[in-house]
Each structure stands twice: as structure tokens, then as C-alpha cells.
Amino acid sequence: MSVLRPRTLSARYARTAYLFLLPAILFFAAFFYLPIGNVVSTSLMTGPSADRFAGLGNYTQALADPAVRHSFLVTGGFALIVVAGSIVLGLGLAMALDQPLRGRVAFRVMLLVPYLTSVAIVGLLWRNILDPELGVLNRTLAALGLPEQQWLNTSPLLTIAAVTLWQSVGYTMVLFLAGLQGIPETFHEAAKIDGADAWHRFWRITLPLLAPTTLFVSVMAVISGLQAFGQAYIITNGGPGDATDLSVFHIFNVAFRARDFGYASAQSVLLLIVIVAFTLVQLRAGRRGEVQY
Amino acid sequence: MRRALLYTLLTVASLVMVLPLLYMLSLSLQTEAETLSAEAVVWPESPQWGNYAELFARAPFGDFIVNSLVVAGGITLAHLLFDPLVGYVFAKFRFPLRNTLFVALLATLMVPFFVRMIPLYVLMAHLGWINTYQGLITPFLMDAFGIFLMRQFIQPIPDDLIHAARIDGASEFAIYRRIILPQTRPALAVLGLFTFVFQWNEFLWPLVATTTPEMRTIPVGLTLFNQEYFTLWHLTAAGSVILFVPTAVLFIVTQRYFVRGIALTGLR
Numbered sequence: 172m173s174v175l176r177p178r179t180l181s182a183r184y185a186r187t188a189y190l191f192l193l194p195a196i197l198f199f200a201a202f203f204y205l206p207i208g209n210v211v212s213t214s215l216m217t218g219p220s221a222d223r224f225a226g227l228g229n230y231t232q233a234l235a236d237p238a239v240r241h242s243f244l245v246t247g248g249f250a251l252i253v254v255a256g257s258i259v260l261g262l263g264l265a266m267a268l269d270q271p272l273r274g275r276v277a278f279r280v281m282l283l284v285p286y287l288t289s290v291a292i293v294g295l296l297w298r299n300i301l302d303p304e305l306g307v308l309n310r311t312l313a314a315l316g317l318p319e320q321q322w323l324n325t326s327p328l329l330t331i332a333a334v335t336l337w338q339s340v341g342y343t344m345v346l347f348l349a350g351l352q353g354i355p356e357t358f359h360e361a362a363k364i365d366g367a368d369a370w371h372r373f374w375r376i377t378l379p380l381l382a383p384t385t386l387f388v389s390v391m392a393v394i395s396g397l398q399a400f401g402q403a404y405i406i407t408n409g410g411p412g413d414a415t416d417l418s419v420f421h422i423f424n425v426a427f428r429a430r431d432f433g434y435a436s437a438q439s440v441l442l443l444i445v446i447v448a449f450t451l452v453q454l455r456a457g458r459r460g461e462v463q464y
Numbered sequence: 465m466r467r468a469l470l471y472t473l474l475t476v477a478s479l480v481m482v483l484p485l486l487y488m489l490s491l492s493l494q495t496e497a498e499t500l501s502a503e504a505v506v507w508p509e510s511p512q513w514g515n516y517a518e519l520f521a522r523a524p525f526g527d528f529i530v531n532s533l534v535v536a537g538g539i540t541l542a543h544l545l546f547d548p549l550v551g552y553v554f555a556k557f558r559f560p561l562r563n564t565l566f567v568a569l570l571a572t573l574m575v576p577f578f579v580r581m582i583p584l585y586v587l588m589a590h591l592g593w594i595n596t597y598q599g600l601i602t603p604f605l606m607d608a609f610g611i612f613l614m615r616q617f618i619q620p621i622p623d624d625l626i627h628a629a630r631i632d633g634a635s636e637f638a639i640y641r642r643i644i645l646p647q648t649r650p651a652l653a654v655l656g657l658f659t660f661v662f663q664w665n666e667f668l669w670p671l672v673a674t675t676t677p678e679m680r681t682i683p684v685g686l687t688l689f690n691q692e693y694f695t696l697w698h699l700t701a702a703g704s705v706i707l708f709v710p711t712a713v714l715f716i717v718t719q720r721y722f723v724r725g726i727a728l729t730g731l732r
Contacts, residue, residue: 185559187636192565195550195606202603203572206583213582264477267470280719281478284485287711289665291683292704295690296488299697307487310504341481342726349727398576401667405687419578419668426582427672436582443579450574 214436221432229437239438241413242421243445245328249417250396252332253339257392258385260336261343266377268344269351279348283341290338294405297334301406323407327414331402339395343388350384351377386457393449397442418442485708491701492516499697512698516706519699527678528685529706535600535670535681536663542605543659544652550606551614552644556626572608577668585672595675603669610655617651618644654725657718661711682707 217225233239264282268275285293300308301323309319322330354377362372378385403409403420422442426435491499493511519525554566584603585594593599621644629639670681677685686703693699715722 181558184557188553188557188559188562191549191553191557191636191640194546195569195611196565198546198606199569199572201587202584202605203575203580204568206580206587207575209583209586210579213586264474267473267477270467270470272467272470272474276719278474278478279723280716281482282474283719283723284712284715285481287661287665287708287715288485289683289707290667291665291687292488292708295687295700295704296484299491299700300484300487305500305695305697307491307504310502314503337481337484345723345726394576398578400578404671422578423581423668423672426585432582432586439579439582443576446576447574 210436210439213432214440216433216436217431218433219430221436225433229434230441232434233437233441238413238416239421242416242418243442245414245416246397246399246418246442249328249332249335249399249415250393252329253335253396253399254389254392256332256336257340257343257388260340261388262347262381262385264340264344265347265351268348279345282344285338286341288338290401291405293334293338294401297337298406301330324411327407327411331406331415334406335396335399335402339392343392346384346388347381350381354380382457386453390450390453393453394446397446397449488701488704488708491698492705494698496696496698500695515698515702519702519706522693522696522699523685523689523703524677525682525685525703525706528680528682531597531600531679531685532664532681532683534597536660536666538597538601539604539663540656540660542601543607543610544656546606547610547655548614548618548645548648548652549640550611551616552618552640554611555615555618555621556623556644569608569611581668581672584669588673594673595679599673600670600679600681604663604666610659613655614648614651617648621647650721653718654721657714657721658725661714664707664711 213221214229215225215227217223217228268278268282272278288296300306301320303309303319303321303324312319358376358380359372362376367375398419399417400419400423403415403417404423407415409416409420409424418438419442422435422438425431425438490505490507492515493513494505494508494515495512498505498508554562554569580603588594588599591599593602625643626639629643634642665683666681667683667687670684671687674680674684677688680688682703686700686707689703690700
């Protein structure tokens, strides 16, 4: 029996590894790295077929364009509401569920159900519910003699953010629930013996020890909030006026309705930079705030 | 007292979550007159199951369903085929550039879909793949998260099992297929479940990459149907119920895995 020499053996393993990796390398090259390169190069082009070199023209134009700046502001506000809501409501529900209650599993299932719905369902269903004339909410309020709501006109951004939270808060609740269950009971017991009340235990034990979960939830909520699309496309069509002109919706319209791929690509790159910057800042802040007990 | 408060809070929250979906079911069974009546109808006088048939008559809804099944099913199969194989390589093999490739892979997690949207559209247009199944499926064949999940799951499997199989003369692919893959079943179930549900619900790319009603998936077909027949809410609701039922059934059957799967995504 021949003894295999290690050098040929490791070379053989490397060959096997690359053989198994080949489809993945081709896939990520063709559908991730090539498109990223292309979005950057297209962002330097102008014209209806994006074939005239414009240098940084699209970027300077975008940064000076009131419509683009407005869409970034709207998107930032939307993401901010979604992040705050995800943390406050998600943590609140998780803490309520993290008690020895009957029917916990049933509550968890019900709270998580909207998370399974497509943004198409979220959008269409809530557009129907909130519709000023045909909506079930106003028809019910009118029948009860109560004042009717015009939320999609009076506070459209807050309303579509609330609808987004309706869908996503079950997900953040489950994340917080997992985080809460990872905090050893002994910390709470020790604090109780030392005379700390529930309020102090929440601020001094629960919240600091949940920091990694909170960080993860806020990073995920910012990333998904900044790229929301369906809510604007389905519920408000960006309106009233341009009050809910979310960035990706704006980019979609520039690309596929106005057919300006160069300008839309530049805006995509700008939004990506914003998202990456936010993520890095959050991770930094999160690391500084980390505690060990 | 405190318990009563907790129950009230959880009940109210649960109702807020579930009632809109039950209303969607009610709406799908109402007559057009009921959807427009001044006093909102809680539950229709006599459920109009015919609404579902009418929906199929007015829009190629059968095509939508087939398209959604082909696209979400195809992408899920691809994930189950590729993600564990790639995860296995990163978990158990040493080879040049391993860390570089792994970082390059994880970096794709930072790329939101909208960044790829325009270049993918241009690429698909060049290939003539707009409005085709391959155009809808190929951008999502694998993803870094699924690969990472499988790598984490495969790493604790003892190397000795692999060495023993090599000594017995098993081929490298047979080792993967016979020894590694069977042990990853729980992770594969979670991966398959999540991939299917997300792709079934996907909206933006099928909206961009289809041009005729016959190629649309349910979320897109339904939304554009609603734009065309925006007063026929009972039919839009019927379509929403059809879109929702498969994910709801999958969820109820697998809710334990599902919850564990979400918790897992938070632990990475």
C-alpha cells in the first residue's frame, strides 16, 4: 500500500474544494460582483441608453436635486419610525410574552402571522382598510357616529410606517424573546435580594444585557427600512404629493418610468453609501456600549 | 392584577395582528354591494365562494399560481442543492484563498437588492431573459446567509467521519452526499422553509422583470390586477387569501422550526 504524500493530498483537496465551489464562484461573480461593478459604471453615464460618459455629473445633479433630497429625507424619517417602533414594541411584546402565562404559544403564533404576508398583502389590505371612502375603518367609524380618519392624507409617512411595523414587529419580538431567554435568572434574583425594583432591574440588567439583540434589531430595521418599496408603490403611490416618495420607489420610477438608468444608478449608489454608513455607525456605537457582567 | 394587564395587552396586540387578515377573508366572500355598503359588513350574509371563480375569469390567476410555484420552488431547490455544498467546503476544506473567498462571500450580505436591480435588468435584457422563468430565478440561486447557516451547522460534524470514509475509498462527492448531507436535515428544513416563504412573497424583482400578465407571480399579478380593477375589493381580497394560505399552512405546521429559525438569524 502506497503512502500518499501530504503535498499531493492537500493539492487534491484544494482541487476538490474549487470544483465544489465553481458554481458558487460563477454565480456570485455574475449576479453580485458584476452588477455592483455595472451599477457604478452606469452611474457615470447619461442619456436614454446610458451610453454617454458624464463623469460624476449624475452625482452632483442628484445631490442638488430637491426631489432626490426630499426622497432621502422621507426615507430617513420612515426608517427612524420603523427602528424606534421595532425596538419599543418588539421588546415590550417580548417582555409580556416572557412570563409564565397560559397560551403563550398561541399568542406568539398570532403576533407572528403578519410577518408571513407578502408586502402585496400588507399594502393592498391596509389600503382597503384605511381608504377614506371605501375603507372598512371609516365605514365603521361613520356608522358609530365617530369622526372619520384621513390618516393616509394627514400623516401618510407615519401611517405606512405603522403598517410596516404591523408586519414586522412579530419578527423583532421573537428576536428579543430569544435574547431575554439568554439572560440568566440569577442576575434578576441577585438584584431582587439587593432591593432593586422592577424599573431598576429593567434599566440596569435587562436592557444592558440585551444590547447585542437590540443592536441586531436596529441594524436590520435600518437596512430594511431604508430599502422599503412596496408600501409606497402599493399604498400611497408616493403621495399625497411626494410625502411618501421612499428612495427605492423614487429610484424605481427614475429607472423604469423615466428610463434614466444612469441617474437612477447614481442614486442607488448614494443610498447604498447611506446604508453602509448607518450600519457602520451603529456597529461602532453598539461595540462601545457593550457590557459584561 | 398584573397578569390581567398582561393578558389584556397580549390579547389586544394579537387582535390587531389577526383581525385585518380575518377581515381580508370576509371581504373575499362579500358581494360587490356589501364591499361598498355604508355600514361595513363584518361577515357576508351568504359567503360568495363564486368570487374566487370570478377572479380566475378576470385575470390569468392560474398562471400567477403556477409562476409563483415554479419561481419560489425553483429557487428553494437551488438553495437546498448549492448552499449546503458550499457551506461544507468552507467548513471542512483547507485551500488557497479560502479566507479571501469567504470574506468576499459574506460581503454580499451587505448588498441590498435595489443596488443589483438596474444592472440585473440590463443583464437580463441582453440575455433576452426578461419575462422568463430563468430571468426570475437566476438572480436568487444562492445566498450568503444560507451558505453561512449551513457552514455553521456542518462545522461540528467530526472530521474523523470524513477521514474514515476517505480511507474506505469513498469519492469526495459521495462523502458529501452520504455522510454530510443526511446530518444537515434540520438545517435544510429551516433553510427551505425560509427561502420558500420569502421568495413566494417577493415583490420588486418580479415586478421589474415581467412584462406580460401571463408571466407574473401572485404578489405582482394581484397588485397590478388591483390597479386595473381598483373598486373590486372582494376580488383583490380573494387573491390575497390565495397568496396567503400556502405560507400560513406552512407556518402552522412548522411554527416551532420557524421561531427557532428566526432566533437563529439573530444569533449570527
